[in-house]
Amino acid sequence: xxxxxxxxxxxxxxxxxxxxxxxxxxxxxxxxxxxxxxxxxxxxxxxxxxxxxxxxxxxxxxxxxxxxxxxxxxxxxxxxxxxxxxxxxxxxxxxxxxxxxxxxxxxxxxxxxxxxxxxxxxxxxxxxxxxxxxxxxxxxxxxxxxxxxxxxxxxxxxxxxxxxxxxxxxxx
Amino acid sequence: xxxxxxxxxxxxxxxxxxxxxxxxxxxxxxxxxxxxxxxxxxxxxxxxxxxxxxxxxxxxxxxxxxxxxxxxxxxxxxxxxxxxxxxxxxxxxxxxxxxxxxxxxxxxxxxxxxxxxxxxxxxxxxxxxxxxxxxxxxxxxxxxxxxxxxxxxxxxxxxxxxxxxxxxxxxxxxxxxxxxxxxxxxxxxxxxxxxxxxxxxxxxxxxxxxxxxxxxxxxxxxxxxxxxxxxxxxxxxxxxxxxxxxxxxxxxxxxxxxx
Numbered sequence: 001x002x003x004x005x006x007x008x009x010x011x012x013x014x015x016x017x018x019x020x021x022x023x024x025x026x027x028x029x030x031x032x033x034x035x036x037x038x039x040x041x042x043x044x045x046x047x048x049x050x051x052x053x054x055x056x057x058x059x060x061x062x063x064x065x066x067x068x069x070x071x072x073x074x075x076x077x078x079x080x081x082x083x084x085x086x087x088x089x090x091x092x093x094x095x096x097x098x099x100x101x102x103x104x105x106x107x108x109x110x111x112x113x114x115x116x117x118x119x120x121x122x123x124x125x126x127x128x129x130x131x132x133x134x135x136x137x138x139x140x141x142x143x144x145x146x147x148x149x150x151x152x153x154x155x156x157x158x159x160x161x162x163x164x165x166x167x168x169x170x171x172x
Numbered sequence: 173x174x175x176x177x178x179x180x181x182x183x184x185x186x187x188x189x190x191x192x193x194x195x196x197x198x199x200x201x202x203x204x205x206x207x208x209x210x211x212x213x214x215x216x217x218x219x220x221x222x223x224x225x226x227x228x229x230x231x232x233x234x235x236x237x238x239x240x241x242x243x244x245x246x247x248x249x250x251x252x253x254x255x256x257x258x259x260x261x262x263x264x265x266x267x268x269x270x271x272x273x274x275x276x277x278x279x280x281x282x283x284x285x286x287x288x289x290x291x292x293x294x295x296x297x298x299x300x301x302x303x304x305x306x307x308x309x310x311x312x313x314x315x316x317x318x319x320x321x322x323x324x325x326x327x328x329x330x331x332x333x334x335x336x337x338x339x340x341x342x343x344x345x346x347x348x349x350x351x352x353x354x355x356x357x358x359x360x361x362x363x364x365x366x367x368x369x370x371x372x373x374x375x376x377x378x379x380x381x382x383x384x385x386x387x388x389x390x391x392x393x394x395x396x397x398x399x400x401x402x403x404x405x406x407x408x409x410x411x412x413x414x415x416x417x418x419x420x421x422x423x424x425x426x427x428x429x430x431x
Contacts, residue, residue, distance in 0.1 A: 059307055060219025089223065090302035092309060125320050125386075147317055148209035152216065156205065172309055 014043045017050060020078050024070050027063040028151045029169075031109040034067060038097025041088060050075065051084040055093045057172070058152040095172050107135045112157065112168040132168050134159035142166075177231050178259065178356040179366050180300065181249070182404060184224035185260035188250060189412070190281055191217030192419055193268060202271050209317060213278070216310040223303045225249045251423035255413050256406040259354075262399065263346035265412045272325055272332070273339040279318035279383070280343065284350045285311045287375045291367035300365055319383045326387025336389055345395045350376070354404040 021040055026032045034040055034054070042053040052071055056064050068085045075083050095114035103113035112135045131140040139161040146156040147170070155170040195214045201207025225246035232244040264281060268274045289311060292304035325332040351373040353361070360366020384391060401407040422429060 056219075056306075058216060058219060059223060059303075059310060060215035060217070062215070088302075089306045090298075092302075092306040125316060125323065125383075146205040146209055147313055148205075148212040150208070152212055 013045055013050075016078075017043045017052070017075070017080070020074060021052070021071065024067070024074055027066045027070075029106070029109075029111070029153075031105045031111075032098075032102050034071075036099045036102030036105065038095075038099070038102075039067070039093060049082045049084055050080050051086060053086045053088055055088050057093050061152055093172070095169065098169075106169055110135050110166060111154070112166055114169045114171045132157055134162060134164060135166055136164045137162040173231065173235050175356040175359040175363075176297065176365060177228055177235070178354075179360045180224050180228040180231065182259035182354075182356070183300075183303075184221045184228060184249070185258045186264055186281070186285075187217040187224070188221035189258070189260040189415060190264035190277070191221060192415055193264065193266075194274070194278070196268055197274065206271075210274070210278075213314050213317070216307075216314065220303065220307045220310070221250070222246055223306070227299045227303070247423070251420045255408055255416055258403075258408065258412060258416070259406060260403050260408075260412075261346070261349045262401075262403040262409055263343065263349065265403065265409060265415060266343065266346065267411060269339065269342070270335055272335040273342065275318055275321040275325065276336065276339040276343055278314065279322050280347055280380070282311055282315040282318050283376050283379045284347075284372065286315050286379075287372045288367055288369070291372070295365050295367075296363075297365035322383050322389070323387040326384070326389040333388065336387070340384075340389060341392055341396060344392050345397055345399055349399065349402060349404065352402070354402065357404070 018035070018040075021043070022033050022035045024034050026034055026037050029037075037057065039054050039057060040052060041055050042051075044051040044053070052075075054064075054067065054071070064087070068087075071085055072083055098114060106113040112132050115130050115132070132142050132144075133140055134142050134157075137159060139159055141160040142157050143160060144155065145158055145165070149156045149167050149170075153169055153172065154167040156165065157168045158165045191214045194210050194217070197207065198211045198214070199207065201210060228249060229244045229246055263277060266273075266277060268277075286308070289304040289308040293301055293308065295301040295304065322336065325336045327333070351370050353369050357366055357369055361368040381391065403409075403412075
């Protein structure tokens with residue numbers, strides 16, 4: 001996964017497209033840009049065509065169509081005409097691709113960011129793994145309520161100290 | 173080419189029909205968190221189905237075989253095929269019953285998908301491999317969630333245990349179909365784009381036994397009924413027709429309507 005290029009810049013034009021894409025928020029977690037989330041995999045210029053390659057977070061993520069539309073709209077606004085948006089599945093998206101800035105923004109927004117190592121994607125039962133830090137009071141004394149939350153990418157937690165229920169952007 | 177289309181459709185149909193069944197719980201789950209959980213699983217399953225249908229549509233449109241009309245889309249595959257064209261296994265079309273039965277159906281299926289997708293990640297068909305790789309991460313969550321519920325209910329109260337055991341008695345007879353290869357699955361395994369389903373049985377059985385042991389549940393000694401027909405080959409129980417009636421009504425009555 002490490003050979004995936006996070007920011008492929010091979011001419012000033014792709015660089016300017018990357019910059020523009022940073023202004024597009026994720027529709028479900030608007031505090032994150034689609035760049036923070038790591039779903040833009042590459043930007044290419046083929047002759048006169050501008051191609052943006054994206055990957056879904058989850059197979060059924062209902063935000064993908066809106067994200068595609070927003071990319072198209074914003075690039076059109078910036079004068080790009082011939083736009084192609086390609087969706088790829090492999091390599092599969094992982095929370096490891098989320099930017100550090102994105103993790104900080106999530107926490108400030110009240111959502112616990114994903115922990116660095118893959119620790120929830122296993123089949124070991126009744127095992128919470130590494131403690132998740134409460135985004136409100138910073139306590140690690142928290143508990144899992146449900147592995148599934150308000151969107152596909154989140155789990156539900158509660159802090160045992162400040163009692164605040166919170167979303168955790170789960171490892172994937 | 174026909175086998176690849178059929179194989180891809182089967183993968184799609186299994187996820188769509190189970191996703192549709194589970195969606196009947198949305199708004200009716202036993203508690204809010206579990207209503208949300210099963211609805212999230214629905215979203216994953218229907219997302220997987222869409223990926224496979226989109227691929228099947230490309231294959232069908234590219235094929236010269238005139239058995240299918242041109243300009244097939246993911247939607248025409250889901251909404252305009254008849255019962256005997258669906259290739260899902262019988263288990264996924266079985267009615268929800270109580271929470272125990274729904275959980276058990278999910279557990280049997282997720283355990284099957286978990287081992288199946290592990291093989292399909294190495295399929296020599298790049299698209300099938302990519303969808304399997306993507307879906308496996310989601311299935312891992314489904315398997316974990318359903319396993320934990322089997323244990324909670326099995327090793328819970330007298331009533332939850334007896335309901336779980338009854339669900340096992342009702343659904344066990346449908347699980348053999350996973351491991352009995354249809355003609356296109358045999359072809360797929362030989363050609364290297366599919367998995368040899370009979371080879372998945374050992375791992376699946378071990379997983380089921382481990383979870384059942386912890387849940388103080390047991391595998392039935394004998395089958396309630398020997399099933400002699402195959403959903404994989406388009407021969408379904410009466411339930412699929414009712415599902416399709418509800419699912420396809422809008423597109424059949426008001427063709428091409430969108431929202």
